[in-house]
Amino acid sequence: MQLSPRQQQIVAIVKRSGPITSQQIAEELNLTRAALRPDLAVLTMSGILEARPRVGYFLSSKPSQALVAEEIKKIKVGDVKGLPRVIRASASVYDAIVNMFIEDVGTLMVVDEEGHLEGVLSRKDLLKAAIGGGDLQKMPASVVMTRMPNIICTTPEESVLTAARKIIEHEVDALPVVRPVDGQGKKLEVVGRLTKTTITRLFVELGEGGR
Amino acid sequence: MQLSPRQQQIVAIVKRSGPITSQQIAEELNLTRAALRPDLAVLTMSGILEARPRVGYFLSSKPSQALVAEEIKKIKVGDVKGLPRVIRASASVYDAIVNMFIEDVGTLMVVDEEGHLEGVLSRKDLLKAAIGGGDLQKMPASVVMTRMPNIICTTPEESVLTAARKIIEHEVDALPVVRPVDGQGKKLEVVGRLTKTTITRLFVELGEGGR
Numbered sequence: 365m366q367l368s369p370r371q372q373q374i375v376a377i378v379k380r381s382g383p384i385t386s387q388q389i390a391e392e393l394n395l396t397r398a399a400l401r402p403d404l405a406v407l408t409m410s411g412i413l414e415a416r417p418r419v420g421y422f423l424s425s426k427p428s429q430a431l432v433a434e435e436i437k438k439i440k441v442g443d444v445k446g447l448p449r450v451i452r453a454s455a456s457v458y459d460a461i462v463n464m465f466i467e468d469v470g471t472l473m474v475v476d477e478e479g480h481l482e483g484v485l486s487r488k489d490l491l492k493a494a495i496g497g498g499d500l501q502k503m504p505a506s507v508v509m510t511r512m513p514n515i516i517c518t519t520p521e522e523s524v525l526t527a528a529r530k531i532i533e534h535e536v537d538a539l540p541v542v543r544p545v546d547g548q549g550k551k552l553e554v555v556g557r558l559t560k561t562t563i564t565r566l567f568v569e570l571g572e573g574g575r
Numbered sequence: 576m577q578l579s580p581r582q583q584q585i586v587a588i589v590k591r592s593g594p595i596t597s598q599q600i601a602e603e604l605n606l607t608r609a610a611l612r613p614d615l616a617v618l619t620m621s622g623i624l625e626a627r628p629r630v631g632y633f634l635s636s637k638p639s640q641a642l643v644a645e646e647i648k649k650i651k652v653g654d655v656k657g658l659p660r661v662i663r664a665s666a667s668v669y670d671a672i673v674n675m676f677i678e679d680v681g682t683l684m685v686v687d688e689e690g691h692l693e694g695v696l697s698r699k700d701l702l703k704a705a706i707g708g709g710d711l712q713k714m715p716a717s718v719v720m721t722r723m724p725n726i727i728c729t730t731p732e733e734s735v736l737t738a739a740r741k742i743i744e745h746e747v748d749a750l751p752v753v754r755p756v757d758g759q760g761k762k763l764e765v766v767g768r769l770t771k772t773t774i775t776r777l778f779v780e781l782g783e784g785g786r
Contacts, residue, residue, distance in 0.1 A: 436778070563778050
């Protein structure tokens with residue numbers, strides 16, 4: 365959520381003069397109380413302001429947290445995504461593991477001849493195959509990968525917050541960042557990857573004030 | 576860094592009326608310019624306010640980022656750490672992999688008879704062992720683990736920011752959270768683990784304003 369200039373003004377007034385009634389805020393801004401009502405509703409619902417009858421509006425005890433949330437919600441997947449590392453579904457599990465070490469990644473995207481997303485291979489998938497006892501050089505990656513349409517994806521336009529929530533809820537290490545190449549959204553071009561490492565790095569940048 | 580009430584007032588005034596001179600801020604707060612100087616110095620040095628001669632103070636173009644950084648720096652490892660999952664160094668690589676699946680973790684802590692940290696086992700270590708071609712049921716975990724004193728650790732008192740920086744710089748998935756049990760800090764009790772998942776979950780909580 366992005367505060368409008370007027371909402372920011374209201375927060376500044378409440379920060380300075382709270383507890384303050386909506387009537388007093390309205391006077392300071394040369395507005396009617398009715399005109400102010402939607403903004404006050406947004407600010408209280410989002411947890412930035414709190415209101416008590418006969419007292420007025422005051423800053424929530426968690427104002428900074430609300431500002432942090434506001435900042436985090438602005439960041440898009442496209443701002444932080446990494447390059448995708450891809451292999452073909454016909455590659456062996458052994459080759460996939462070697463590839464993972466060479467590229468130094470924890471997740472590989474599996475694509476078809478046209479570069480469209482077919483599957484995702486995690487370290488967990490490959491470990492499971494490795495203790496299965498088969499011949500890793502002969503087993504194709506397609507046997508152990510998670511395949512379409514069961515892959516959890518994100519897009520460059522999605523917020524990193526939403527993407528991070530998908531990572532936690534679906535218990536995966538990485539999401540392919542995709543763009544649909546047909547009308548039905550069945551064919552997906554892989555344009556990047558978003559991982560727990562991406563988010564940890566972003567967390568460090570935010571903590572250093574560097575974004 | 577935690578802003579004092581007066582510093583917060585100054586930020587609110589500058590947010591509302593900036594660019595504004597220190598004289599004007601002082602008048603609004605019924606203070607002398609001299610009394611205000613230390614607070615203004617703190618606020619400009621921390622990057623929250625900027626000052627231009629003959630113009631006055633205005634909010635830095637990155638004010639919210641500074642506040643985000645401030646909030647993130649407050650969070651300690653002890654506030655968010657998870658439970659450690661441990662095995663013994665004598666366990667086989669096969670048992671370690673099975674354990675990892677049962678516990679649903681990506682990193683196991685290896686401890687001695689007294690519960691002191693001896694090593695760390697990642698999915699990467701186990702995958703490397705798996706393609707090595709040996710008998711995983713006979714190979715002890717101690718052969719493939721990262722061992723003391725090469726383990727990157729954190730403590731409950733350390734900030735999550737510092738711990739996250741270690742994860743990125745040393746390219747590991749998880750840190751054991753430890754407490755020294757002797758004077759030299761050579762024997763470490765494992766009291767938790769901090770992983771990229773922990774940080775991703777924390778990122779989601781911060782983005783939802785829920786911490």
